[in-house]
Amino acid sequence: MKEENREDDIEDDSWALYADASYGNSIIESEETNDSNSEKEEEWFDGDDFEFEGSTINWDAPPCPAPLGIEHIIRIGCCDFCVQRLAGRRTNSKGEEGGKEIRKEAFQNNPELESSLKNELCPMCEDLFGDVDNIVTRIIDEIGQVEHSTIQLGIHLPKDLVDEEDKIRSRHGSPGSAPLKPSFVRAIQEKLSIKVNNVSFVKERPDLMILVDGLTLKVDVDVRPVFLYGRYRKLIRELPQTRWPCRACRGRSGGCESCNNTGLQYLESVQDLIGEPIRLALSAEDTSFHGMGREDIDVRCLGNGRPFVLEIKKPGTRDVDLEEIQNIVNQNAKEKVEINSLRWSNRSEVVKVKESRSEKSYTIRFRVEDIPDQETVIESISSLSGVTLAQETPQRVSHRRAAKTRKRKVIQLSDIVVEEDEVQFFVRCEAGTYVKELVHSDEGRTVPSVSSVLGDKECTVIWLDVEDIHYE
Numbered sequence: 001m002k003e004e005n006r007e008d009d010i011e012d013d014s015w016a017l018y019a020d021a022s023y024g025n026s027i028i029e030s031e032e033t034n035d036s037n038s039e040k041e042e043e044w045f046d047g048d049d050f051e052f053e054g055s056t057i058n059w060d061a062p063p064c065p066a067p068l069g070i071e072h073i074i075r076i077g078c079c080d081f082c083v084q085r086l087a088g089r090r091t092n093s094k095g096e097e098g099g100k101e102i103r104k105e106a107f108q109n110n111p112e113l114e115s116s117l118k119n120e121l122c123p124m125c126e127d128l129f130g131d132v133d134n135i136v137t138r139i140i141d142e143i144g145q146v147e148h149s150t151i152q153l154g155i156h157l158p159k160d161l162v163d164e165e166d167k168i169r170s171r172h173g174s175p176g177s178a179p180l181k182p183s184f185v186r187a188i189q190e191k192l193s194i195k196v197n198n199v200s201f202v203k204e205r206p207d208l209m210i211l212v213d214g215l216t217l218k219v220d221v222d223v224r225p226v227f228l229y230g231r232y233r234k235l236i237r238e239l240p241q242t243r244w245p246c247r248a249c250r251g252r253s254g255g256c257e258s259c260n261n262t263g264l265q266y267l268e269s270v271q272d273l274i275g276e277p278i279r280l281a282l283s284a285e286d287t288s289f290h291g292m293g294r295e296d297i298d299v300r301c302l303g304n305g306r307p308f309v310l311e312i313k314k315p316g317t318r319d320v321d322l323e324e325i326q327n328i329v330n331q332n333a334k335e336k337v338e339i340n341s342l343r344w345s346n347r348s349e350v351v352k353v354k355e356s357r358s359e360k361s362y363t364i365r366f367r368v369e370d371i372p373d374q375e376t377v378i379e380s381i382s383s384l385s386g387v388t389l390a391q392e393t394p395q396r397v398s399h400r401r402a403a404k405t406r407k408r409k410v411i412q413l414s415d416i417v418v419e420e421d422e423v424q425f426f427v428r429c430e431a432g433t434y435v436k437e438l439v440h441s442d443e444g445r446t447v448p449s450v451s452s453v454l455g456d457k458e459c460t461v462i463w464l465d466v467e468d469i470h471y472e
């Protein structure tokens with residue numbers, strides 16, 4: 001069986017890094033570039049009085065907010081968005097409308113300006129701001145019916161455009177003018193907020209991660225997963241923990257004859273008995289199941305149950321009543337699986353649950369060949385309470401685990417019951433103890449073992465129950 005969805009996790013994380021980087025970097029880059037010019041630029045803050053002791057001033061085009069500066073950015077073809085962004089003037093309106101005000105005033109101050117303009121692409125944004133409406137429409141289309149309340153927006157812009165914009169802005173823009181990328185992001189967010197209700201823009205853990213390519217105007221909407229924590233009790237044997245593909249066809253292309261075209265070796269699994277009703281309730285695409293360790297197919301899991309985190313991929317809704325969901329799962333999986341403690345969780349809890357080293361308690365029942373008398377059996381097995389075992393990787397799992405010897409402590413061993421040739425006891429062990437091997441010794445690969453303390457008697461496990469997982 002495969003390790004569940006490790007590749008997906010990596011993919012998801014790199015997506016997040018990518019989106020963050022493309023959003024955050026622009027701000028950092030332009031701040032750095034501004035630094036080298038900041039001393040010069042501060043001089044211009046005083047307004048229209050151009051006293052400056054340096055020698056590199058272009059007297060025809062001082063930076064904004066000087067009227068000549070504003071005239072210059074209009075002359076080189078800046079769009080109204082960029083005029084407003086660079087001018088460093090207070091305007092009655094924001095964005096494009098504010099730019100129109102500034103432009104009008106500049107035309108009044110210099111009547112030749114208007115007639116001297118050619119209809120060119122804005123050198124600051126290549127008319128990108130003109131695409132904001134179009135982009136917002138695409139975003140809304142892409143989101144469709146997916147419910148969400150938070151969005152993280154990332155923009156990808158060609159580097160040469162960003163560099164060129166930065167150069168012009170540092171020379172001609174008003175000190176502190178907002179760089180292209182964050183301005184563009186803000187313009188999209190403002191438009192989007194008008195059209196979509198109750199959405200806020202965040203920089204981490206969004207419901208939707210949206211990436212806009214400024215060159216192709218392609219919009220990618222990534223619906224972020226949600227996570228649920230709970231504990232499950234597995235009440236029957238012959239039920240695998242995770243989906244088990246058919247041995248014959250390996251679950252490929254619609255299954256085969258031996259699996260009745262289901263693609264599955266076992267029709268049901270803990271993963272699906274829990275995950276499927278939840279997937280349906282959240283209108284999600286798929287789920288990933290992350291359990292705190294595994295149990296063999298024939299092992300029940302009782303007590304408070306085994307902690308798990310369910311990752312629900314591409315949910316269409318996020319607003320559900322967890323108590324109701326828990327009831328639906330329990331109704332549906334009646335007498336097979338039962339869940340409790342269901343609550344919202346997150347990706348970091350997946351790691352926590354998977355890496356947890358919790359002690360576990362079991363009850364195990366086995367048959368002893370040529371069994372000694374009851375007193376000897378109880379006395380011998382009791383001697384294992386508190387010992388540290390040396391366990392080589394069991395033969396049954398050696399195909400998927402590297403061979404090594406591990407030390408594991410038997411914390412408590414008690415409640416030994418002998419019935420004819422069958423023995424049963426309760427045992428609490430350190431995490432990672434192979435309990436079946438503690439009994440039958442795996443041909444001497446676990447030392448000591450029940451088999452060895454009984455005088456190398458052959459022990460055959462009948463059943464094993466997890467009684468509890470001692471977690472929190």
Ligand SMILES: [Zn+2]
Pocket residue numbers: 078079080081082083122123124125126127128129
């Ligand atoms: Zn522009």
Ligand SMILES: [Zn+2]
Pocket residue numbers: 246247248249250251255256257258259260261262263264
């Ligand atoms: Zn098959």
